[in-house]
Amino acid sequence: MLDFCLYLLYRAGLGILRLFPLAWVFSLGELGGLLARLLSPKYRRLARHNLEIAFGAEKSPREISRLTRRHFRRLGANLLSSVKVGTMPLAAVDARVTLENANFMHEALRAGRGVVVVLNHLGNWELFAQIFSRHFDYTRLSTVFQALSNRLIDADVRRLRARSGVQLFDRRDGFQAAIELLRGGGLVAVLADQHAGDHGLWTPFFGRLASTTPLPAVLAKRTGAAVISGAIFTSGRGRWRMVFTPIFDTKNASIPALTAEANRVIAGQISQAPEDWFWVHNRWKTPRPNFLLPKYKRGVYLPPESILKPF
Numbered sequence: 001m002l003d004f005c006l007y008l009l010y011r012a013g014l015g016i017l018r019l020f021p022l023a024w025v026f027s028l029g030e031l032g033g034l035l036a037r038l039l040s041p042k043y044r045r046l047a048r049h050n051l052e053i054a055f056g057a058e059k060s061p062r063e064i065s066r067l068t069r070r071h072f073r074r075l076g077a078n079l080l081s082s083v084k085v086g087t088m089p090l091a092a093v094d095a096r097v098t099l100e101n102a103n104f105m106h107e108a109l110r111a112g113r114g115v116v117v118v119l120n121h122l123g124n125w126e127l128f129a130q131i132f133s134r135h136f137d138y139t140r141l142s143t144v145f146q147a148l149s150n151r152l153i154d155a156d157v158r159r160l161r162a163r164s165g166v167q168l169f170d171r172r173d174g175f176q177a178a179i180e181l182l183r184g185g186g187l188v189a190v191l192a193d194q195h196a197g198d199h200g201l202w203t204p205f206f207g208r209l210a211s212t213t214p215l216p217a218v219l220a221k222r223t224g225a226a227v228i229s230g231a232i233f234t235s236g237r238g239r240w241r242m243v244f245t246p247i248f249d250t251k252n253a254s255i256p257a258l259t260a261e262a263n264r265v266i267a268g269q270i271s272q273a274p275e276d277w278f279w280v281h282n283r284w285k286t287p288r289p290n291f292l293l294p295k296y297k298r299g300v301y302l303p304p305e306s307i308l309k310p311f
Contacts, residue, residue: 010156017084022096022238025084026077033076037069047071047279053309054206054267055274070275074234078276081238082126086160094131098235101244102135104228105187108247109139114182114225116216120193120266121278123232123240128189129161131242140186142167144178144215175219182223189230190216193266193278195285202300203260206267207309209300210284217258220249227258231269234276243269256301264303 017025037044048068055064085093108115119128132141143161145168147154162168169178169188178188192213200211220227227249233241245265249258270277302308 014083014087017080018087020084022081022084022088026081026238029077029080030073031076032080033072033074034069036076037072043280044068044072046282050279050281050283051274053208053284054270057309067274068279071277071279074275075278075280077237078124078234082124085124085127085130090130090134090164093127094134096238097127097131097232097240097242099135099242099244101246104244104246105136108226108228109136109185109187112185114185114223115187116182116220116225116227117187117189117244118216118227118229118262118266119189119191120229120231120269121191121281122269122273123234123276125191125232126161127232127240127242128230129166130164132166132187132189133164136187137165140167140181140184141165141189142169142178142181142186143189144169144171144175144191146171175215178219179223182219182225188219188225190219192216192262193283194281195283201256201259203256203263204302204306204308205263205283207307208284209308210263212259212263214255214259216262217249217253217255220258221255227262229262229265229269231266232276233273245269257303260301260303 020028048064051059051064051067051071055067059067085096105115105117117128119125129143143166145158145161147170158168167181169175182188190213192215194213196211196213198211199213201214202209203212204210205212216227219225226247228247229245231243233243235241248261248265253261
């Protein structure tokens with residue numbers, strides 16, 4: 001019953017957002033983000049703590065405080081905008097996004113090589129599913145996702161993500177379908193910047209060990225796919241830039257080494273616009289008392305010349 005009530009609220013919110021221009025929704029989200037900061041001391045402390053881990057050595061406490069405020073404002077704007085763009089025609093959504101370095105993607109795909117796109121929660125990350133098909137429609141497109149706990153909202157979110165022709169692979173179903181798609185020269189996008197729990201590889205992220213999914217590296221090594229990272233930066237009210245990196249996998253790189261490199265690339269993207277990232281997630285969560293015990297099968301990987309920050 002609770003799921004159904006939440007679904008009704010969700011649908012009502014969609015209906016209201018349809019009535020307003022995207023720029024207005026963006027501004028409303030900014031106000032909502034500032035309000036959330038005031039009403040959520042737990043997440044305010046978490047965001048500040050995470051920002052201190054990442055930038056405490058280069059920013060003063062006052063700068064960290066200002067960045068925390070900007071983060072909540074930007075997060076509210078992008079979250080609300082991500083819901084709004086799901087109600088807009090795909091052409092109208094595409095007009096709000098500029099692409100940079102898309103040639104890296106085209107070169108690999110047009111050569112018949114599969115591509116694993118390493119994504120992160122920067123800016124309005126839902127835009128990837130909305131506009132990929134408008135620029136890479138000559139190949140099969142897919143993303144690996146984790147289902148939402150509310151099955152009614154999850155079904156609607158899946159529908160919105162898939163409306164552009166992007167195929168969705170549920171993590172619970174395994175990865176064989178994604179592997180076959182990559183071997184056929186397709187594209188698989190994977191969000192790779194969140195805490196990966198007991199099954200992750202512990203490798204540095206902003207200089208501190210973080211449990212990291214090795215899935216992009218595993219898919220690439222099993223299929224010979226290229227690995228490219230994509231990030232979305234906010235460039236204005238209801239406007240974004242989608243930026244791709246050059247291919248950063250190497251032929252002889254191990255899965256741990258490639259996973260660590262993905263973390264380094266993502267950290268570099270976040271550093272360009274730190275207010276855009278999802279700092280209210282506990283990325284450096286350390287399980288206790290089991291940290292680094294044998295149950296962590298993937299273990300720890302430290303790239304050469306790594307310097308770790310103290311806990």
